[in-house]
Amino acid sequence: MTQPVAQPLLTPDRTDGTPLLVVENLVKHFPVRGGVFNRVVGHVHAVNGVSFSINRGETIGVVGESGCGKSTLGKCVIRLQPCTSGKILYEGADITSLSHADMMPYRRKMQIIFQDPYSSLNPRLTVNALLREAIKFHHIVPTSEINDYIVHLIETVGLRPDVRSKFPHEFSGGQRQRLGIARALAVKPEFIVADEPVSALDVSIQAQVLNLLMDLKDKFGLTLLFVSHDLKVIEHFCDRVLVMYLGNLVEELRCDKLHDEALHPYTTALLGANPINDPDQRRPLVVLEGDVPSPFNPPIGCAFAGRCPKVMERCRHEMPPLESKHHGQRVACWAVD
Amino acid sequence: MNAPTNSTAAPVLSVRNLTTSFRTDMGIVTAIDGVSFDLAAGETLGIVGESGCGKTVTSKSIMRLLPEHLTIYGPDSEVLFEGSDLMKANERTMRRVRGDKIAMIFQEPMTSLNPVFRIGWQLEEALKYHTDLNRSERRERAIEMLRLVEIPNPEHRVREYPHQLSGGMRQRVMIAIALCCEPSILIADEPTTALDVTIQAQILDLMASLKKKLNTAIMLITHDLGVIAQVCDRVLVMYAGRVIEDASVHDIFYRPQHPYTQALLESIPRSGGKERGKRLPTIEGMVPSLHELPSGCRFSERCRYCEDRCVQEEPDLLRAEDGRRVRCHFPLSTDRTAAARGET
Numbered sequence: 001m002t003q004p005v006a007q008p009l010l011t012p013d014r015t016d017g018t019p020l021l022v023v024e025n026l027v028k029h030f031p032v033r034g035g036v037f038n039r040v041v042g043h044v045h046a047v048n049g050v051s052f053s054i055n056r057g058e059t060i061g062v063v064g065e066s067g068c069g070k071s072t073l074g075k076c077v078i079r080l081q082p083c084t085s086g087k088i089l090y091e092g093a094d095i096t097s098l099s100h101a102d103m104m105p106y107r108r109k110m111q112i113i114f115q116d117p118y119s120s121l122n123p124r125l126t127v128n129a130l131l132r133e134a135i136k137f138h139h140i141v142p143t144s145e146i147n148d149y150i151v152h153l154i155e156t157v158g159l160r161p162d163v164r165s166k167f168p169h170e171f172s173g174g175q176r177q178r179l180g181i182a183r184a185l186a187v188k189p190e191f192i193v194a195d196e197p198v199s200a201l202d203v204s205i206q207a208q209v210l211n212l213l214m215d216l217k218d219k220f221g222l223t224l225l226f227v228s229h230d231l232k233v234i235e236h237f238c239d240r241v242l243v244m245y246l247g248n249l250v251e252e253l254r255c256d257k258l259h260d261e262a263l264h265p266y267t268t269a270l271l272g273a274n275p276i277n278d279p280d281q282r283r284p285l286v287v288l289e290g291d292v293p294s295p296f297n298p299p300i301g302c303a304f305a306g307r308c309p310k311v312m313e314r315c316r317h318e319m320p321p322l323e324s325k326h327h328g329q330r331v332a333c334w335a336v337d
Numbered sequence: 338m339n340a341p342t343n344s345t346a347a348p349v350l351s352v353r354n355l356t357t358s359f360r361t362d363m364g365i366v367t368a369i370d371g372v373s374f375d376l377a378a379g380e381t382l383g384i385v386g387e388s389g390c391g392k393t394v395t396s397k398s399i400m401r402l403l404p405e406h407l408t409i410y411g412p413d414s415e416v417l418f419e420g421s422d423l424m425k426a427n428e429r430t431m432r433r434v435r436g437d438k439i440a441m442i443f444q445e446p447m448t449s450l451n452p453v454f455r456i457g458w459q460l461e462e463a464l465k466y467h468t469d470l471n472r473s474e475r476r477e478r479a480i481e482m483l484r485l486v487e488i489p490n491p492e493h494r495v496r497e498y499p500h501q502l503s504g505g506m507r508q509r510v511m512i513a514i515a516l517c518c519e520p521s522i523l524i525a526d527e528p529t530t531a532l533d534v535t536i537q538a539q540i541l542d543l544m545a546s547l548k549k550k551l552n553t554a555i556m557l558i559t560h561d562l563g564v565i566a567q568v569c570d571r572v573l574v575m576y577a578g579r580v581i582e583d584a585s586v587h588d589i590f591y592r593p594q595h596p597y598t599q600a601l602l603e604s605i606p607r608s609g610g611k612e613r614g615k616r617l618p619t620i621e622g623m624v625p626s627l628h629e630l631p632s633g634c635r636f637s638e639r640c641r642y643c644e645d646r647c648v649q650e651e652p653d654l655l656r657a658e659d660g661r662r663v664r665c666h667f668p669l670s671t672d673r674t675a676a677a678r679g680e681t
Contacts, residue, residue: 065533172623202387203560204620207604211616229533232563236606236613256613273538275563277605279586282567285538291503292533307535 018092019053020191020223021077026050026086028069028076032296044295046072048247049086051322054191059217059224061234061255063270064244065292073244074193074227078110079103090191108138111189115196117180121168127154127179128164131186138187150186156219157182158212174205181212185220193225198233210237231258231270240328243267246295246303249322253329261329263336265310302334310335348375349521349554350399350418350439356411357391357398365409366627368394369578373654376522381548381555383569383586385562385601387624390575392558396524399423400441401431418522437467440515444527446507450499456483457495460514467518482513486543505536512543519551526558541568562605566590574598577625577635580654584661594661594668597636634666642667 029043047069054060062070076083079095088096095106114120121130131150135141141149151161157178168176177197184192194213198206210233217224228234234241235255243251243266251264262268272286288307293299299306305315314334322332355372358365369391376382384392397403399416401423416423423434435441443449451459460479464470470478476495483491486509499507508528515523525544529537545568548555557569565572565586572589574582574597582595593599603618622639631637637647646666654664 065535174623202624203562203601204387204604205623207617207619208621210606211619214616231534232606232608235608236617259608269535271608273534274608275538275541275561275567276608277563277566277590277602279566279569279590285542285567287538287542288535291505291536 020056020058020091021225022053022087022089022092023077024051024087024089026073026076026088027084028072028081029084042296045247045298046295047076047083048298050242050244050247050249052242052249052252054223054225056190056223057221058240059226059238061238061241062225062227062244063229063231063234063241065229067246067292067295068244069247069295070227070229070244071195074112074195074225077225078112078191078193079106080112108140108187109190110193111184111187111191112193112195113177113180113184113197115199117173117176118168120180121176121183123168126165126167130168130179130183134183134186140187153182153186156185156216158208172205173201174208177201177205177209178212181209181216185216188220189222191223191225193227195227196229197226199228199230206233213237231274243270246292246298248303248319248332249330250304250333251329251331252322253331254327257327257329261327263325263329263331264333265308265335266304269307269309302332308335347378349378350376350416352376352395352399353413353415353417354411355395355398355414355416357394357403357414358409358411359403360407360409363628367578368627369398369575371411371654372575372580374573374580374583376554376556378521378554379548379552380571381557381569383565383572384556384558384575385560385565385572386575387560389577389624389627391578392560392575393526395575396441396526396556396558400435400439400524401426402435402441433467436463436515436520437518438520439522439524440518440520441524441526442508442511442515442528444530446504446511446531447499449511450507452499454498455495456497456499456502456510460495460510460517463514463517478517479513482517483510485516485547486510486513487539488513503536504532505539508532508536508540509543512540512547516547516551516553520553522554522556524556524558527560528557529564530559530561537564544568562602574601577630578627579635579664580662581636581664582662583654584663588661594663595636595665596640596642596669599669600639600641634664642669 026047027049028047029045031040032042032044033039034041050073062073064070075081077088087094090106128150131153132146135146135149150164154161154163159175159178171179198209201209216222226234226238235258238255241253241255242249243264245266251267253261262271269286269288290307293303293306301317302315302320305311312334320332320334322330324330353373355369356367357369358367372395384395386392410424414424457476457479460482461475464475464478479495480491483494488494488506488509529540532540559565569586572584572586573580576597582598589598593602600620604620606617620639625631625635633648633651637643652664652666654662656662
C-alpha cells in the first residue's frame with residue numbers, strides 16, 4: 001500500500017467549494033415512556049442543536065464521554081436514525097426527510113463502521129454472502145465480476161482471499177473489524193461514519209486498523225466522521241475535532257492546535273485527564289468534580305457548569321452560544337472572550 | 338529459577354513459578370507459564386499486556402479465585418505471603434486472606450456488586466467476617482470508608498442500591514469495600530477500563546492518595562500504557578502467558594529491552610507528538626493461540642529482529658546486574674532503542 005502524503009489541514013474542497021456534508025441545528029430527542037398508560041413522560045436530550053460541515057476528503061473527529069450523544073450524532077447524520085429537527089445537506093441536497101426510496105442512492109454513498117463488528121455482521125452469512133448482498137443490491141459491479149470484486153475487496157483490507165467461505169465468528173477482533181471495513185467499502189462510498197472503530201481492539205491491533213483506515217482514506221478519497229472517546233486516537237487521525245458534552249457541541253478546532261489553542265474548559269480537562277505515555281512527564285491529572293449530568297433532565301444553563309473550574313454565575317442560567325474564533329475554531333463558553 | 342528484581346524493601350508477596358492450566362474441550366491449555374515476581378510493600382506494580390496474555394489469570398491465581406475443578410496449578414507454583422504458601426493453603430485460610438489481607442477490585446463494578454443489597458450492607462459484610470466490630474460500629478466504619486473514597490453524602494448513600502450509582506461511584510464503592518479491612522495488597526484488575534477519562538482521572542487520583550495514606554502495595558493490571566506511566570513504579574510486561582520483561586517504569590518507557598515492549602510503546606498514538614497523521618508503527622500478525630504456541634520464543638513470529646535461534650529455542654527470563662529481567666536472546670541495547678525511536 002502506498003505511503004500516504006501529509007494532507008493539508010482543512011483540505012480545500014476538491015469539487016466546487018460546497019462542503020460534502022452540512023449539518024444544521026441537528027436535534028435528537030428520545031421519548032421516555034412510563035406510567036400506567038405508557039405515555040411519554042419526558043425526553044432524553046441526546047443531541048441538542050449541533051451544526052457543523054465536512055469538506056470532501058476531510059476527517060472530522062467527534063469526541064466526548066459516554067452518553068454525550070456522539071454515536072447518536074453519527075447515526076443521525078447518515079439517517080440510520082431519524083432526527084427530531086434540524087437539517088442534513090449532502091452535496092447541497094437536503095436529505096433530512098427523503099423517503100426510503102429516494103434515500104437509496106445516498107445510502108450507497110454513506111456507510112458506517114461500528115465499534116463491535118461481531119454484532120454488526122450477520123453471524124449466519126459467510127464473508128462472501130455478506131459482501132455479495134450489498135454489492136448486488138446496489139449494483140456496484142456486473143454480476144459476472146462480483147467474485148473478482150470480492151477478492152479484491154478482501155485483499156484491500158489486508159485479509160487473505162481464502163477467508164471468503166468463513167463465518168464472522170471464525171475471525172479475531174482485528175480481522176472482524178477489517179471485515180466491517182470491507183463491508184462498508186463494498187458499495188464504494190464517499191462518506192463513512194466510523195463509530196469507535198478501534199475502541200474494542202488491543203493496542204497493537206488498534207494501530208494496524210488505524211493505518212488501514214488511513215491508507216483507504218487516501219486510496220479512495222474518503223471523507224470520514226470519526227467518533228471516539230479516545231482523544232489521543234482522534235488527535236492522531238483527524239483534521240478537526242468536535243468536542244461534545246451532554247448533547248451539545250462545546251468546541252470545534254483543528255487537531256494540530258488541540259494542545260495550544262483549546263479554549264473550552266471541558267476540552268482542556270479532557271486533555272489533562274488523559275495520562276501521558278511518559279513516566280518522566282508525570283503530572284497530576286486534571287480531576288473534574290462530579291459526573292456528567294443526566295441527559296433526561298439536563299441543566300438549564302451551560303451543561304458543563306456543574307463541573308467547570310471556571311464557572312460563573314451567568315453559566316448556571318444561560319446557555320453560551322457557539323462563537324467563531326480564528327482558524328475556524330468555534331467555542332461555546334461564557335468564560336472565553 | 339532466577340529470583341526477580343527487587344527494591345530494598347522486603348517483599349510482601351513473592352510469586353514463584355506460577356503456572357496455571359485449564360481443562361478445556363480442546364485439551365489442557367496453559368494460560369500462564371512460570372510467572373515469578375515480587376511485590377514490595379507500598380509499591381505499585383503494573384502488569385501490562387494484550388488480551389489473553391495472562392494478566393487476569395495471574396491475579397486470580399494468586400487469590401485462588403479460578404474454578405477449582407477446571408484449574409490445574411503447576412506442582413512447583415508458590416505464592417508466598419506472610420511466610421506461608423497460598424498455593425497450599427486450605428479454603429478456610431484463603432477466605433481469611435481474601436478481602437482482609439489481599440483485596441481485589443475488578444473491571445466492571447456493576448457485576449461485582451450485588452444488585453439486591455444496599456451499598457452499606459455490602460461494605461459491612463466484609464467487616465462482619467474480618468473484624469469484631471459490632472453492628473453500629475460497622476455502619477460507622479462503612480460511612481467513614483465512603484467518605485474516604487470521596488463519595489458525597491455518605492450517610493445517605495449507604496442506603497442506596499448499586500443501580501442508583503454512576504459507574505465512577507460504583508468503582509469508588511468497590512475500592513471502599515476492598516480497603517475497609519486495610520489490606521496490605523490491593524489487586525486492581527483493569528479498574529478504570531470501563532470508565533470515561535475524566536472519571537478515570539478521579540479514580541487514579543483517589544488510588545494514589547489512598548496508597549499514600551494506607552501504604553498498600555498495589556498490583557495494577559491494565560492494557561493502557563498511559564495509566565501505567567501515570568501511576569506505576571515497576572512494570573511486568575506479559576506476552577502469551579509469559580513474563581517477558583520486568584523493569585522500573587522509567588526503564589520500560591525509555592530503555593525497553595524486549596522487542597515486544599518496544600513495539601507496543603511505538604504503536605500507541607502519542608499526544609502532541611510530531612508524528613500526528615502519519616502511519617503508526619505496528620506489530621504484524623496476532624498473538625499466538627495458546628493451543629499452538631511456537632516452540633521457540635513466543636514473540637518470534639512477530640518480532641522484527643527475529644533470528645534462527647529465536648525460532649528454535651525459547652529464551653529464559655534472565656536477570657541483569659541492574660535487577661531488570663528480560664526474556665530475549667538478543668535484548669535491545671540502548672542505542673538500538675534510541676535509533677528505533679528516531680532519536681540520535
